[in-house]
Structures are given as structure tokens and as C-alpha cells.
Amino acid sequence: AQKITQTQPGMFVQEKEAVTLDCTYDTSDQSYGLFWYKQPSSGEMIFLIYQGSYDEQNATEGRYSLNFQKARKSANLVISASQLGDSAMYFCAMREGYGGSQGNLIFGKGTKLSVKP
Amino acid sequence: GAGVSQTPSNKVTEKGKYVELRCDPISGHTALYWYRQSLGQGPEFLIYFQGTGAADDSGLPNDRFFAVRPEGSVSTLKIQRTERGDSAVYLCASSLTGQGAPDYGYTFGSGTRLTVV
Numbered sequence: 001a002q003k004i005t006q007t008q009p010g011m012f013v014q015e016k017e018a019v020t021l022d023c024t025y026d027t028s029d030q031s032y033g034l035f036w037y038k039q040p041s042s043g044e045m046i047f048l049i050y051q052g053s054y055d056e057q058n059a060t061e062g063r064y065s066l067n068f069q070k071a072r073k074s075a076n077l078v079i080s081a082s083q084l085g086d087s088a089m090y091f092c093a094m095r096e097g098y099g100g101s102q103g104n105l106i107f108g109k110g111t112k113l114s115v116k117p
Numbered sequence: 118g119a120g121v122s123q124t125p126s127n128k129v130t131e132k133g134k135y136v137e138l139r140c141d142p143i144s145g146h147t148a149l150y151w152y153r154q155s156l157g158q159g160p161e162f163l164i165y166f167q168g169t170g171a172a173d174d175s176g177l178p179n180d181r182f183f184a185v186r187p188e189g190s191v192s193t194l195k196i197q198r199t200e201r202g203d204s205a206v207y208l209c210a211s212s213l214t215g216q217g218a219p220d221y222g223y224t225f226g227s228g229t230r231l232t233v234v
Binding site for chain 1: 167208218221223226
């Protein structure tokens with residue numbers, strides 16, 4: 001079974017509108033971390049936002065917020081006020097167990113976001 | 118250095134040849150990770166080093182793949198008898214671990230694009 005599922009291979013959004021990218025995860029660990037990364041066509045992986053499994057509040061970083069629903073095992077990324085530069089691949093990832101930045105990340109297949117002017 | 122450095126950025130090799138890919142992590146980062154990203158997919162975990170030792174090599178696909186980190190800094194991923202299916206982008210990441218380390222402190226390199234012809 002996949003540990004990280006991203007069901008949207010591609011998404012379109014109009015510039016200045018908000019968009020939600022879906023991510024569900026599967027783990028039996030009580031302690032885990034959830035990440036979102038952006039990968040532009042240039043290839044680098046850019047960290048966007050992090051949510052720890054014990055964090056009670058949803059994480060926010062500027063225009064990015066993570067809609068964390070623990071019981072449903074979902075960690076959707078919300079991008080507000082989309083910009084043309086947001087066009088890229090977006091990956092959801094999970095680290096099981098450990099603590100700190102220790103342990104490998106498990107990635108989903110990604111969602112390609114295209115922002116239309 | 119300021120970031121994770123991977124060399125070469127591109128490598129073309131003939132089927133059956135041996136290749137080495139190098140990763141120079143952020144200075145002081147104790148953990149180092151190798152991932153493989155095939156076209157249109159998310160990164161897949163290969164191996165994780167904590168210091169000089171491989172803490173988890175469960176992602177290495179077969180015994181043609183081997184990685185070392187002899188002094189706990191630079192790492193080399195070695196692929197013997199390359200096959201066309203090995204063509205992918207190989208990503209390296211590093212992180213600071215231990216007390217006080219942030220939970221989200223993974224930094225990725227720009228990757229080495231390996232093409233086996």
C-alpha cells in the first residue's frame with residue numbers, strides 16, 4: 001500500500017485564486033512529520049511547510065497553509081493568492097518515527113500545478 | 118558550503134559501465150540521504166547515513182548499487198554494470214540531527230541526471 005497518496009496528477013488554477021492540493025498518508029506510527037515540497041522545472045526541491053503529528057494547530061508559512069486532519073490522515077496544502085511562479089510540481093512527504101530531521105522521507109507521486117494568467 | 122552540492126550535474130554513460138555520483142552536504146550535517154527520481158515520479162529513498170555508517174540501506178534496489186561516506190561528510194553513490202533502467206535524477210539531501218535540531222531541516226541538492234545509453 002502506498003504510504004503517501006496524491007490523487008491529482010495535474011491541477012489548474014487562475015492567478016490570484018486559492019488552490020488545494022490533496023495528500024493522504026498511511027502510517028501506524030504515533031510520531032511522524034508531514035512535509036510539502038515544490039519542485040520547479042529546474043529540479044531543485046524547495047521546502048514549503050511542515051506539520052508534526054503532535055502539532056494541534058495547522059501549520060502556516062506565508063501564502064501556504066497545511067490543512068491537517070489527523071483522523072482522516074490527510075494533509076492538504078492550500079496556496080492562497082496563486083502567482084505565476086507557483087507553477088511547478090508539488091510533493092507531499094512523510095517521515096515516520098524518529099524526531100528532529102532524522103530518518104528518510106517517503107514521497108508521493110506529486111501534483112503538477114499550472115497557474116493561468 | 119552554503120548548500121548541498123552534487124557532481125556531476127549530468128552524466129551520460131554506456132550500458133554496462135560503472136559510475137560514481139558525489140554529494141557534498143552542508144557542513145556539520147550529520148545525516149545524508151540518497152534518493153532516485155524517475156521521470157514523472159516522486160523521489161524514492163535509496164540509503165541514509167548517520168555519520169559514517171549506513172543507518173538504513175533498505176531502498177537500494179540491488180547489489181549493483183552501493184554508497185559510502187568514509188569521513189562522515191562527502192558521500193559517493195556507486196552504480197556497477199549500469200542498465201538503461203538506472204536512468205533517473207539522483208538527489209542527495211542532508212540534515213542536522215540531534216538535540217535542538219529542527220524537525221524539518223532537510224536540504225536537497227540539485228541532483229545528478231544520469232542517462233544510460
